[in-house]
Amino acid sequence: ITSSELGEVKVVPNPYLVGSLYEREYGILRREPIRQLKFNHLPAHCTITIFTMAGDKIKVISHDGTTGTESWDLRTDGNRVIAAGMYMFLVKTDTAEKLGRFAVIK
Numbered sequence: 208i209t210s211s212e213l214g215e216v217k218v219v220p221n222p223y224l225v226g227s228l229y230e231r232e233y234g235i236l237r238r239e240p241i242r243q244l245k246f247n248h249l250p251a252h253c254t255i256t257i258f259t260m261a262g263d264k265i266k267v268i269s270h271d272g273t274t275g276t277e278s279w280d281l282r283t284d285g286n287r288v289i290a291a292g293m294y295m296f297l298v299k300t301d302t303a304e305k306l307g308r309f310a311v312i313k
Contacts, residue, residue, distance in 0.1 A: 213305035215248035216298050222310035223281070225291070242281045242288075244309070249275050250300055258295045260308075265289065281311065 223244055246255055249270050255277060257266040265283040281289050291313040298305045 210303045210305065212250065213298055213303050216305050216307065217247045218296065218307065218309040219245045219247055222312050225311065225313040243278045244281060246277045246279070246296070246298070247275065249277055249298065253298050253300045256297045256299070258297070260293045260295065
């Protein structure tokens with residue numbers, strides 16, 4: 208994997224609007240929406256690390272799959288819902304890495 212191949216990695220939707228039509232609901236009894244941010248065009252094996260703009264690491268996701276897509280529920284490693292704001296992500300393989308950012312609007 209080269210850095211140019213990682214250039215295809217995208218976060219969808221960006222910006223993420225909490226309460227938008229993009230969020231599906233669990234069902235009739237539980238009205239809590241399913242919050243999902245997707246990382247697309249990923250290599251088969253990589254690590255996605257999500258940081259605040261201050262550089263605090265809030266989530267690490269290991270991706271091992273053939274689909275090229277990984278979902279994230281907008282929760283930290285400690286299972287807390289993230290705040291609105293700008294975030295950075297780092298997609299890293301053995302040979303390359305890509306730094307990007309996305310926004311969460313509440």
